[in-house]
Amino acid sequence: xxxxxxxxxxxxxxxxxxxxxxxxxxxxxxxxxxxxxxxxxxxxxxxxxxxxxxxxxxxxxxxxxxxxxxxxxxxxxxxxxxxxxxxxxxxxxxxxxxxxxxxxxxxxxxxxxxxxxxxxxxxxxxxxxxxxxxxxxxxxxxxxxxxxxxxxxxxxxxxxxxxxxxxxxxxxxxxxxxxxxxxxxxxxxxxxxxxxxxxxxxxxxxxxxxxxxxxxxxxxxxxxxxxxxxxxxxxxxxxxxxxxxxxxxxxxxxxxxxx
Amino acid sequence: xxxxxxxxxxxxxxxxxxxxxxxxxxxxxxxxxxxxxxxxxxxxxxxxxxxxxxxxxxxxxxxxxxxxxxxxxxxxxxxxxxxxxxxxxxxxxxxxxxxxxxxxxxxxxxxxxxxxxxxxxxxxxxxxxxxxxxxxxxxxxxxxxxxxxxxxxxxxxxxxxxxxxxxxxxxxxxxxxxxxxxxxxxxxxxxxxxxxxxxxxxxxxxxxxxxxxxxxxxxxxxxxxxxxxxxxxxxxxxxxxxxxxxxxxxxxxxxxxxx
Amino acid sequence: xxxxxxxxxxxxxxxxxxxxxxxxxxxxxxxxxxxxxxxxxxxxxxxxxxxxxxxxxxxxxxxxxxxxxxxxxxxxxxxxxxxxxxxxxxxxxxxxxxxxxxxxxxxxxxxxxxxxxxxxxxxxxxxxxxxxxxxxxxxxxxxxxxxxxxxxxxxxxxxxxxxxxxxxxxxxxxxxxxxxxxxxxxxxxxxxxxxxxxxxxxxxxxxxxxxxxxxxxxxxxxxxxxxxxxxxxxxxxxxxxxxxxxxxxxxxxxxxxxx
Numbered sequence: 001x002x003x004x005x006x007x008x009x010x011x012x013x014x015x016x017x018x019x020x021x022x023x024x025x026x027x028x029x030x031x032x033x034x035x036x037x038x039x040x041x042x043x044x045x046x047x048x049x050x051x052x053x054x055x056x057x058x059x060x061x062x063x064x065x066x067x068x069x070x071x072x073x074x075x076x077x078x079x080x081x082x083x084x085x086x087x088x089x090x091x092x093x094x095x096x097x098x099x100x101x102x103x104x105x106x107x108x109x110x111x112x113x114x115x116x117x118x119x120x121x122x123x124x125x126x127x128x129x130x131x132x133x134x135x136x137x138x139x140x141x142x143x144x145x146x147x148x149x150x151x152x153x154x155x156x157x158x159x160x161x162x163x164x165x166x167x168x169x170x171x172x173x174x175x176x177x178x179x180x181x182x183x184x185x186x187x188x189x190x191x192x193x194x195x196x197x198x199x200x201x202x203x204x205x206x207x208x209x210x211x212x213x214x215x216x217x218x219x220x221x222x223x224x225x226x227x228x229x230x231x232x233x234x235x236x237x238x239x240x241x242x243x244x245x246x247x248x249x250x251x252x253x254x255x256x257x258x259x
Numbered sequence: 260x261x262x263x264x265x266x267x268x269x270x271x272x273x274x275x276x277x278x279x280x281x282x283x284x285x286x287x288x289x290x291x292x293x294x295x296x297x298x299x300x301x302x303x304x305x306x307x308x309x310x311x312x313x314x315x316x317x318x319x320x321x322x323x324x325x326x327x328x329x330x331x332x333x334x335x336x337x338x339x340x341x342x343x344x345x346x347x348x349x350x351x352x353x354x355x356x357x358x359x360x361x362x363x364x365x366x367x368x369x370x371x372x373x374x375x376x377x378x379x380x381x382x383x384x385x386x387x388x389x390x391x392x393x394x395x396x397x398x399x400x401x402x403x404x405x406x407x408x409x410x411x412x413x414x415x416x417x418x419x420x421x422x423x424x425x426x427x428x429x430x431x432x433x434x435x436x437x438x439x440x441x442x443x444x445x446x447x448x449x450x451x452x453x454x455x456x457x458x459x460x461x462x463x464x465x466x467x468x469x470x471x472x473x474x475x476x477x478x479x480x481x482x483x484x485x486x487x488x489x490x491x492x493x494x495x496x497x498x499x500x501x502x503x504x505x506x507x508x509x510x511x512x513x514x515x516x517x518x
Numbered sequence: 519x520x521x522x523x524x525x526x527x528x529x530x531x532x533x534x535x536x537x538x539x540x541x542x543x544x545x546x547x548x549x550x551x552x553x554x555x556x557x558x559x560x561x562x563x564x565x566x567x568x569x570x571x572x573x574x575x576x577x578x579x580x581x582x583x584x585x586x587x588x589x590x591x592x593x594x595x596x597x598x599x600x601x602x603x604x605x606x607x608x609x610x611x612x613x614x615x616x617x618x619x620x621x622x623x624x625x626x627x628x629x630x631x632x633x634x635x636x637x638x639x640x641x642x643x644x645x646x647x648x649x650x651x652x653x654x655x656x657x658x659x660x661x662x663x664x665x666x667x668x669x670x671x672x673x674x675x676x677x678x679x680x681x682x683x684x685x686x687x688x689x690x691x692x693x694x695x696x697x698x699x700x701x702x703x704x705x706x707x708x709x710x711x712x713x714x715x716x717x718x719x720x721x722x723x724x725x726x727x728x729x730x731x732x733x734x735x736x737x738x739x740x741x742x743x744x745x746x747x748x749x750x751x752x753x754x755x756x757x758x759x760x761x762x763x764x765x766x767x768x769x770x771x772x773x774x775x776x777x
Binding site: 012046047049099120121122151152177178180195198199201202203204205206207209210211213214216217218 | 652653654655656657658659661664665668672673674676677678680681682683694695751754757759760763773775777
């Protein structure tokens with residue numbers, strides 16, 4: 001009813017489906033919790049050698065904005081949403097030692113870019129679109145999420161996405177180094193399966209050790225002062241700008257941001 | 260008389276002009292001081308939502324070398340130039356919470372690359388040229404400036420610029436990920452204005468918070484040992500090589516560097 | 519008899535040749551020791567201004583796997599191989615203040631990518647091929663080497679190389695930002711010489727200072743906890759997977775990796 005993240009296992013391959021019909025697979029709070037538990041199960045299953053993350057038609061169009069008025073305008077509940085729900089799901093993906101392939105079609109926006117950024121290999125349809133136009137919604141990206149996205153899309157693209165609400169097509173994101181491959185929509189699924197079939201026979205413990213090394217090399221947030229910075233990052237919750245952006249979207253009108 | 264950096268405000272947009280007629284807008288010491296004070300004013304003005312940095316005809320051809328013999332050959336005055344004048348201007352740009360767009364035509368060399376590296380979005384004419392061929396002038400890039408440029412152009416390009424005095428055209432710098440867009444010179448200004456008009460209506464406090472997050476994520480210099488490293492970086496001031504490079508340029512002759 | 523790394527000096531230019539006839543210049547243990555002593559000599563020679571690293575026909579096809587059964591299956595000797603032999607050679611390259619150009623033709627695999635990653639400028643023939651398909655051999659990349667390669671090829675490509683055993687052609691590696699230039703095989707040598715001839719007249723002390731700055735800016739491994747992480751990175755030495763991968767290669771059969 002408010003979407004789900006489910007897992008299907010076939011041999012050494014787990015397929016994780018983002019599903020929220022009618023909302024282009026936008027992530028609801030319960031889907032973030034699902035995402036976390038799915039990846040915690042994957043991490044405990046030593047028989048798995050590869051994971052594919054996919055959304056039918058669209059990868060993921062962002063967060064489920066219809067839920068936002070209920071919790072975004074209070075600092076504590078906003079912090080809780082980003083640090084517990086969202087980061088809980090993303091951290092479970094980052095902590096997963098099994099190689100993850102993103103199969104990206106249609107909209108890959110906001111939360112979609114964040115989930116794709118936690119994958120090791122990203123293969124997209126030429127029809128996919130990428131961005132994080134939350135500046136239209138009156139709020140900034142949470143620090144851990146910004147660190148994750150910046151690392152994956154590069155600083156130039158992260159700033160353009162967040163400061164100009166730019167949305168890019170797959171060809172541009174391929175050129176900018178976010179995508180390993182771009183293929184026609186009709187062959188996206190078969191191309192992902194071909195890559196997976198090359199990965200599954202490879203040494204599984206070596207893959208897990210390589211992912212542990214990459215994790216050790218890449219601190220998503222600098223240690224020093226990070227926890228204080230993060231803790232203070234949600235004071236905007238009750239601001240007029242934040243409320244105006246979210247409510248204008250919910251009420252299907254143009255937001256007016258005053259200085 | 261030795262150039263200027265000026266600001267014009269129109270609504271929520273500030274336009275910062277680098278101007279040094281007859282010198283392709285090369286930065287003099289007084290222009291670095293201007294740059295700092297202009298960006299300190301921008302940072303204090305809560306009504307601003309976007310800044311465009313531009314130079315007429317050329318973005319900026321580098322430093323004003325005619326001033327160099329007066330101060331470069333003594334360690335203390337050289338350190339003072341880089342750490343106070345140059346870095347004072349660049350740090351004010353990096354500390355600015357308002358999104359900055361670089362509008363780049365013609366020469367973008369040395370100081371030009373550094374100033375462009377402090378901008379969030381870089382849009383260039385296809386006629387623009389980029390480099391930092393100071394190896395011809397007998398001196399290395401100062402550490403903070405090297406960290407800034409390396410981060411913006413990437414390590415491969417930074418090494419090629421500094422170690423082989425390579426100069427790249429806009430198409431190559433676009434390909435290498437330094438530029439968000441490359442357009443024909445005739446439409447550079449109108450394209451920048453189109454981007455700015457998309458940015459101005461966006462949530463202004465969210466933009467400032469995003470820039471603060473990016474700043475927290477990106478340390479320009481590693482903390483440990485950095486201050487000692489920087490302090491010891493100007494001992495070459497009185498070297499023959501440094502003097503030969505600068506004086507050959509001033510005397511319009513080929514430099515001869517002995518080992 | 520088990521290959522060599524030799525150096526020839528011509529004026530201010532040193533040419534370092536990777537040579538292992540019949541093995542596409544794969545690195546034996548003695549070649550790693552050679553590499554280290556060659557670069558230590560280069561670093562002590564103040565008359566040098568440029569180094570070219572080259573392999574005839576092929577840059578370097580990886581490690582000499584025929585040597586592996588003798589030492590890889592015991593943790594202590596495996597750690598010794600990576601931390602002393604391999605890293606000794608690579609660290610000597612990273613510690614070299616003289617600019618280094620990689621001239622890359624044919625196979626540039628595993629150790630080849632690592633050696634190329636220590637060079638400042640990389641020029642490849644369009645026939646060159648790049649990868650690190652050690653997942654077929656049942657082992658992960660050592661942490662320092664992974665940090666080096668990740669930094670040079672980018673995180674997306676490093677993960678694809680290690681987790682899917684992907685091998686890329688030169689055009690793809692150029693597009694992904696690992697190569698400064700890609701040229702036809704017939705003109706590779708002359709193009710490298712043209713670049714070198716532009717570099718040799720440049721200020722030599724400035725080049726050395728720039729390289730010292732780049733070294734100070736780029737920590738290959740994060741300091742905190744790194745030594746413990748590295749020390750514990752070789753416990754897989756005696757695993758069945760590791761043994762199966764290496765022995766299958768040596769015995770010219772397909773490896774079977776059990777979970």
